[in-house]
Amino acid sequence: MTTVVPGRFCWQDLATTDVETSLAFYAALFGWKTVTQDMGEQGVYHKLQLDGKDVGGVFEMAGPMFEGASPRWMTYVKSADVDATAAKVTELGGTIRMPPFDIPGVGRMVAFTDPQGAELCAFQDGEQCGKQVSDEHDHAFCWIELMTRDLEGAKAFYTGLFGWGTEESDAGMMGTYTQWMLDGEHAGGAMQINAHMGDAQPRWLNYVNVQDVHAAQAKAVELGAKVVVPVLPIPGVGRFTMITDPVGADVCLFQHDSAGDE
Numbered sequence: 001m002t003t004v005v006p007g008r009f010c011w012q013d014l015a016t017t018d019v020e021t022s023l024a025f026y027a028a029l030f031g032w033k034t035v036t037q038d039m040g041e042q043g044v045y046h047k048l049q050l051d052g053k054d055v056g057g058v059f060e061m062a063g064p065m066f067e068g069a070s071p072r073w074m075t076y077v078k079s080a081d082v083d084a085t086a087a088k089v090t091e092l093g094g095t096i097r098m099p100p101f102d103i104p105g106v107g108r109m110v111a112f113t114d115p116q117g118a119e120l121c122a123f124q125d126g127e128q129c130g131k132q133v134s135d136e137h138d139h140a141f142c143w144i145e146l147m148t149r150d151l152e153g154a155k156a157f158y159t160g161l162f163g164w165g166t167e168e169s170d171a172g173m174m175g176t177y178t179q180w181m182l183d184g185e186h187a188g189g190a191m192q193i194n195a196h197m198g199d200a201q202p203r204w205l206n207y208v209n210v211q212d213v214h215a216a217q218a219k220a221v222e223l224g225a226k227v228v229v230p231v232l233p234i235p236g237v238g239r240f241t242m243i244t245d246p247v248g249a250d251v252c253l254f255q256h257d258s259a260g261d262e
Contacts (some may be wrong), residue, residue, distance in 0.1 A: 004078045007162045007182045009144045010123060011076040012056040012206050015069070018058050018247045022071075025246050026058075028138040028223050030208065034058075042103065046174045053132035055140055065098050066198065071249040072119075075144055076109070077162060079122040081094070085161065086110045086122070090147065090162050098108045114157050118202040136209070142254055143207040146190040148199055151178060154190060205252055207212075207240065213255035217241045220253070 016022040017049035046058040107125030133140040148154040165181035178190040210216040224246035238256040
């Protein structure tokens with residue numbers, strides 16, 4: 001397993017209304033295999049794997065937390081103490097969506113929204129995290145990014161909650177890009193939602209590595225996805241596109257400058 005320190009992103013779950021369609025789509029697009037687990041009272045969980053290593057999970061949306069909610073990828077941050085994190089969320093103005101609870105044989109988690117409305121989860125386990133595939137691996141999650149309507153408020157919340165620092169850079173027409181920093185290394189990103197993004201809602205976005213973003217986008221559309229954001233360059237970094245999968249969950253595809261055609 002990959003050891004993950006508190007404050008770093010450690011897992012992604014797809015909450016879906018149609019498990020069969022979701023599993024078939026991502027298997028065809030990324031080659032993800034499925035290991036299904038019976039979690040007892042917590043239902044059935046589908047672990048996603050690359051080359052036999054865990055990359056994420058899928059479960060069917062059920063219960064009060066998901067009433068009126070749309071399918072989505074849920075993002076987790078490693079916590080040394082989920083209960084303390086939950087208390088800090090409330091102290092900093094966030095809202096607890098699902099109080100801390102145990103996942104038998106796995107760990108303990110809490111789901112919350114920040115003061116701007118973006119949902120995130122914190123997860124506590126032992127010395128190691130469930131994620132087993134590195135960010136650099138093809139078809140693995142490689143980047144997590146917050147879209148917010150109050151960047152300064154978000155920075156105050158997350159630096160207080162996880163001890164993150166921030167580093168700013170110029171993102172051209174998209175404005176200023178903020179990178180979350182932990183122990184001197186990049187931990188993720190954040191951007192202010194601006195006029196170019198229309199009615200986009202505050203949320204965390206997950207990016208998956210691909211060798212050829214144009215080819216991956218075309219294959220996703222062939223499999224029933226819709227393009228939300230066309231392929232766009234990230235100067236000096238690579239290029240990306242955002243798609244909505246056939247069930248309605250958004251995910252971004254990312255090609256690094258060193259991958260595929262330039």
